Amino acid sequence: MAEVIGGISANWPDASFSIEVAGPSNGQALVGRPIEIEYEASLPGYLTYLRVSSHGDMTLVRDSDSVSKANGMVQYPVEEPLGNEQVLVLFSNSPLNALFSDFGSSKAVGSNRDSAAAIVNRLEQLKGQNIKFAVRRYRYEVTTPAGGTEYTTRGLAFTVLGGATSATAPDSQSLKCSSSHWVTDRNKGTAVPAHIEFEFDSDQLTPQGKRDLDVWGTVLNTEPRNSRVVLQGNTDAVGTDEYNMRLSARRAEATKQYLQQYFAVAPSRLDTVGMGKENPIMPNDNDANRACNRRVDFIISTPPLPDTRH
Numbered sequence: 001m002a003e004v005i006g007g008i009s010a011n012w013p014d015a016s017f018s019i020e021v022a023g024p025s026n027g028q029a030l031v032g033r034p035i036e037i038e039y040e041a042s043l044p045g046y047l048t049y050l051r052v053s054s055h056g057d058m059t060l061v062r063d064s065d066s067v068s069k070a071n072g073m074v075q076y077p078v079e080e081p082l083g084n085e086q087v088l089v090l091f092s093n094s095p096l097n098a099l100f101s102d103f104g105s106s107k108a109v110g111s112n113r114d115s116a117a118a119i120v121n122r123l124e125q126l127k128g129q130n131i132k133f134a135v136r137r138y139r140y141e142v143t144t145p146a147g148g149t150e151y152t153t154r155g156l157a158f159t160v161l162g163g164a165t166s167a168t169a170p171d172s173q174s175l176k177c178s179s180s181h182w183v184t185d186r187n188k189g190t191a192v193p194a195h196i197e198f199e200f201d202s203d204q205l206t207p208q209g210k211r212d213l214d215v216w217g218t219v220l221n222t223e224p225r226n227s228r229v230v231l232q233g234n235t236d237a238v239g240t241d242e243y244n245m246r247l248s249a250r251r252a253e254a255t256k257q258y259l260q261q262y263f264a265v266a267p268s269r270l271d272t273v274g275m276g277k278e279n280p281i282m283p284n285d286n287d288a289n290r291a292c293n294r295r296v297d298f299i300i301s302t303p304p305l306p307d308t309r310h
Contacts, residue, residue: 004116005052008088008123012132016042017091023078024140031082031144034075041091041134044068048090048099049076050119054083054142054214055262056111058119064105066095080207082142082214083263090123092133098126141218144211196255196296201239203250205258213255216298217263230271230299231255236290237277249274255296 023035039047047063063074076087090096099122100107109115123133196216197209205213220229233252235244252272259265275297282289 004113004120005050005058005086005088007120008135010133010135011127012045012091012093012134014043015045015091015093015132015134017045017134017136019089019136019138021138027140028143029078029085029140031078031080031142033145034077035087035140036073036075037087037089037138038071038073039089039091040071042070043093044070045091045093045133046095047072047074048092048096050088050090051076052086052088053081054085054218055081057081058109058111058115059106060099060109060119061106062096062100068093078142080142080211080214081262082144082211083218084139085142086137086139089136089138090133091136092131094131096126096131096133098122143215197291198251198254198294200294201247203247203254205254210258213258214262217259217265220259220265220269221263228269228271228301230273230301232279232297232299233272233274234279234293234295234297235277236293237280237284238290239277241276245274245276247274248276251294252296 018040020038021035022038023029023033029035045068046066049061051059051061053059061076065072099119109119126133196212197206198204199206220227231252233248233250233255235248235251237244239247249272252274256267256270256272259270260267277284277293279297280293281295282292284290284293
């Protein structure tokens with residue numbers, strides 16, 4: 001996908017188009033807080049954006065102001081999913097109406113290589129119709145405000161690398177399942193009881209569960225690529241032992257499929273197992289505690305540390 005979109009080439013150097021981006025801090029943008037894109041050019045033109053999310057979903061957006069301008073500022077909304085995202089800002093000498101099927105200001109254009117190739121090909125065709133454009137790219141990581149996710153990317157990365165021992169997650173947000181602990185053994189790996197939410201009596205991830213898995217996917221793509229992960233599915237105590245064993249296995253498998261589909265984590269790095277209801281982290285005495293027990297634990301094995309003894 002990225003290499004296809006990377007094929008979009010500009011043909012309007014005389015526009016001297018540039019952008020300044022405000023909003024993200026250290027390359028991280030917060031959901032619900034827009035990015036401000038200030039632009040300037042030597043000639044007037046029209047703005048169109050192509051957003052490519054961490055899941056590969058592509059959305060075209062055009063400036064609602066239909067008047068050509070040589071400078072200005074627009075706000076670009078930051079939305080889910082979490083993870084690494086990029087925006088391509090196109091500045092053209094004519095409105096790129098041919099990219100839109102109607103008079104709307106935004107259009108979802110798919111999430112596969114064929115969709116990306118169609119955009120690249122259409123822009124090449126427009127060049128033959130005397131349409132010129134400049135391109136600027138901006139990349140950032142989409143995160144949530146404090147309290148928005150169960151963990152932060154930095155907190156997870158710190159622990160995956162063996163920086164914590166039997167302690168709650170460093171840099172974690174307000175954990176709802178307060179008895180969850182990170183247990184790290186530099187030789188055996190890191191056991192992280194992760195509160196990845198699932199619908200009741202289901203292997204369907206909740207929206208919050210997807211947000212937390214987006215953080216995990218980012219970490220597994222940036223930390224040691226030869227680490228192995230065992231995904232342990234768990235349930236609450238409602239239902240029979242046999243039923244919960246099957247349900248917990250399905251939850252582990254759903255987590256694996258999500259990480260493979262949206263973050264391309266190699267299947268060889270992910271193993272799954274169902275633990276049923278035999279491994280609670282909270283008493284099964286109320287709805288909130290039972291929700292904490294409906295989870296997937298990540299057992300992460302990192303490469304052994306080098307022997308520095310001489």
